[in-house]
Amino acid sequence: xxxxxxxxxxxxxxxxxxxxxxxxxxxxxxxxxxxxxxxxxxxxxxxxxxxxxxxxxxxxxxxxxxxxxxxxxxxxxxxxxxxxxxxxxxxxxxxxxxxxxxxxxxxxxxxxxxxxxxxxxxxxxxxxxxxxxxxxxxxxxxxxxxxxxxxxxxxxxxxxxxxxxxxxxxxxxxxxxxxxxxxxxxxxxxxxxxxxxxxxxxxxxxxxxxxxxxxxxxxxxxxxxxxxxxxxxxxxxxxxxxxxxxxxxxxxxxxxxxxxxxxxxxxxxxxxxxxxxxxxxxxxxxxxxxxxxxxxxxxxxxxxxxxxxxxxxxxxxxxxxxxxxxxxxxxxxxxxxxxxxxxxxxxxxxxxxxxxxxxxxxxxxxxxxxxxxxxxxxxxxxxxxxxxxxxxxxxxx
Numbered sequence: 001x002x003x004x005x006x007x008x009x010x011x012x013x014x015x016x017x018x019x020x021x022x023x024x025x026x027x028x029x030x031x032x033x034x035x036x037x038x039x040x041x042x043x044x045x046x047x048x049x050x051x052x053x054x055x056x057x058x059x060x061x062x063x064x065x066x067x068x069x070x071x072x073x074x075x076x077x078x079x080x081x082x083x084x085x086x087x088x089x090x091x092x093x094x095x096x097x098x099x100x101x102x103x104x105x106x107x108x109x110x111x112x113x114x115x116x117x118x119x120x121x122x123x124x125x126x127x128x129x130x131x132x133x134x135x136x137x138x139x140x141x142x143x144x145x146x147x148x149x150x151x152x153x154x155x156x157x158x159x160x161x162x163x164x165x166x167x168x169x170x171x172x173x174x175x176x177x178x179x180x181x182x183x184x185x186x187x188x189x190x191x192x193x194x195x196x197x198x199x200x201x202x203x204x205x206x207x208x209x210x211x212x213x214x215x216x217x218x219x220x221x222x223x224x225x226x227x228x229x230x231x232x233x234x235x236x237x238x239x240x241x242x243x244x245x246x247x248x249x250x251x252x253x254x255x256x257x258x259x260x261x262x263x264x265x266x267x268x269x270x271x272x273x274x275x276x277x278x279x280x281x282x283x284x285x286x287x288x289x290x291x292x293x294x295x296x297x298x299x300x301x302x303x304x305x306x307x308x309x310x311x312x313x314x315x316x317x318x319x320x321x322x323x324x325x326x327x328x329x330x331x332x333x334x335x336x337x338x339x340x341x342x343x344x345x346x347x348x349x350x351x352x353x354x355x356x357x358x359x360x361x362x363x364x365x366x367x368x369x370x371x372x373x374x375x376x377x378x379x380x381x382x383x384x385x386x387x388x389x390x391x392x393x394x395x396x397x
Contacts, residue, residue, distance in 0.1 A: 004035065004360070005033055005361045006031075006032050006355070006359065006361065007032050008029060008034040008186075008189070009033040009034075009360075010035075011033070011034040011189065012037070012097070013034045013035065013097040013098075013099065014037050014039060014092060014098045014099070015036050015038050015072065016100035016102070019047050019101070020047065020064070020145070021101065021173075021178050021208075022099055022100065022101035022129045022178070022181065023047070023068050023178075024174070025177070025178040025182050025185070025203075026072070026099050026182075027069060027071055027178075028178060028181075028182035028352075029097070029182055029185060029186075030072055031070075031071060031351040031352065031353055035073070036072040037075060037376055038072040038073065038367055039074075039076075040076050040077075041079065042076055045069075047062055054343060058340075058343035061343040061368075065366060066338075066346065067349070068366075070349070072364070073364075073375070073376060074368065074369065074370060075376045076370035076373055077396055078394060078395055078396070083390065084396065089117065091376075092124065094381075096123070096125060097124070097125040097126075097185055097189070098127070099127040099181060100112075103130065103131075103140050103142065114126040114128070114200045122198055124198040125199060125201060127184060127185050127188075127200075128202055130202070130203075130204045132204060132206045134202060143204070143206065145172070145174045148173050149173060149209065150167075151209070152209040153216070154168055154173075157213075160230065173212065174205070176208045176209075177205050180207070181203050184201040184203060185201060188201050216229040236251050236289070236292060242300050242301040243299055243300050243303075245301030246301055246316070247304050247317065248314060248317060249313070251313075256311075256313065257270065257276075259311040260312045263304075263307055263311065263312065264295040301316035302316050304316070333350060334349065334350050335347055335349065336350040336363075341371065342368050343365075350363065370397040
């Protein structure tokens with residue numbers, strides 16, 4: 001085992017995930033100090049193949065792959081070969097956690113189903129990510145973030161105001177599923193600490209997409225289909241064009257509404273009883289919004305941000321590049337430099353969690369394809385001769 005620091009120091013995770021949800025779930029565990037081994041096919045995680053906008057010298061790497069695989073070591077196993085499957089089983093006997101995003105029918109064919117691994121390692125936490133869950137008629141249907149957005153109503157709600165369904169950009173279902181993976185695995189490790197036994201943790205993109213909509217996913221007795229379910233407050237809260245740029249303002253509470261009206265120099269809105277609740281303002285948005293929009297055009301977005309200050313929740317709309325050097329982000333140490341054997345030096349997110357008593361070590365960069373294969377096999381007890389035989393047989397890389 002690789003020693004380290006953090007609340008999950010000493011925990012070894014085998015990451016067989018691909019794309020975003022599974023890999024980022026294991027990256028969150030690496031942020032907690034776990035030793036995460038990224039296991040890829042000879043072709044690599046498909047996320048590596050996505051178009052790259054990195055500088056020319058780093059263009060063979062994907063920005064997305066670097067972002068969601070921080071903190072891991074990497075090895076290549078060709079699991080189509082029985083010899084490589086045996087290597088994985090041997091690594092699994094020494095592991096604490098195995099995470100995969102294979103379709104439910106695939107693991108058993110590879111000899112790495114939970115019931116196959118459990119006798120060899122009863123303490124193993126086995127986390128399976130699927131698109132639609134492991135039961136039901138869609139169990140083997142491939143699932144992806146945007147597909148599940150369409151399936152579960154997210155696209156319908158996102159585009160309702162413009163009359164056409166729209167995707168929510170940013171792979172939000174994937175990232176929420178990743179959080180559920182880390183949450184579920186951490187809970188299972190806590191249970192194992194008390195019981196001594198491992199267990200099977202199931203997560204699906206469908207579960208994540210529904211959980212993200214818990215405020216909408218309520219159907220009361222007697223309600224008709226098509227009832228309004230959107231929780232956006234309407235009325236004043238939203239994005240406004242300023243003299244230069246745009247600003248987002250949230251003024252739902254009575255205090256913030258009063259403060260906004262004062263800052264906009266619209267006291268008549270603040271004192272009007274027709275506008276003194278969120279529901280009233282939403283119902284009379286056509287009367288309020290022209291005045292609010294006109295007021296915001298008198299200053300730039302940054303000027304409004306400074307004027308509203310802490311009195312009204314707001315932000316000038318910025319590109320993500322602004323975050324790398326923003327004093328709030330930099331002051332908390334949330335950006336750090338990474339060194340990558342192919343991509344070179346880049347800045348990215350540090351751990352999104354902080355611990356006072358068990359701080360993890362700074363994360364390593366995402367691994368190059370097969371970067372740590374020999375190192376990991378040696379730690380797994382493979383002799384140099386065995387390792388060379390595996391390379392000669394194209395089982396590893």
